[in-house]
Amino acid sequence: MKSVYQASKKAQAEGRGLVYIDESACYLLPLVAHTWAKKGETPVLVEQAGRDHLSLIAAIAPNGRLYVGGQDRPFRSEDVIWFLERLCSRYRKRNLLVVWDGAAIHRSQAIKDWLSRKAGRVHLERLPAYSPELNPVELFWSHLKRKLKNQVFVNFEQLLNAILYQLDQLQVSPKLITAFFRKKEIAFFTD
DSSP states (O other), rough: HHHHHHHHHHHHTTOOEEEEEEEEESSSSOOOOOOOTTOOOOOOOOOOOOEEEEEEEEEEOOOOOEEEEEEEOOOHHHHHHHHHHHHHHHHTOOOOEEEEEEOOGGSSSHHHHHHTTTTEEEEEEEEEEOOGGGGGGGHHHHHHHHHTTTTSSSHHHHHHHHHHHHHHHHHTTTHHHHHTTTSSSHHHHHH
């Protein structure tokens, strides 16, 4: 954790762009949560979907910027590299500090090779093992999935539309994204 803190402070001093990245998935299988209903009118969710899902990757920055990519299959290192390339194009004039977890696809040889080609342009910093509380993107995923609870999506198109709607809501409210960085475990990284 000390290295993440030092890298974050160094990146800010050098004017680097700081982004936190994480992957998640949204399933067709409904997320069911406790809810309320009128007495005698128990809500019923009828679903026909299996465990099909959309794989998502997101990067958030302390200034409230949000970048999201998705696909209908699990992410591989090549997919993560594609996302990192898109981030680099968004941060054309600034070098990047990427903070993420130690997932196997983040430690692959393909990522190492890509990083060697981007020497000085992109610096990757790994969070300590088993510490999702240090990644503000986890709060983003929690927020997004909470908005999708108790809804049934019959196909990927409906699920994608619901996700895009929630992303549009977040894009017009960058203050919510910046609030994810005020969590006590990580606030000192980005102050």
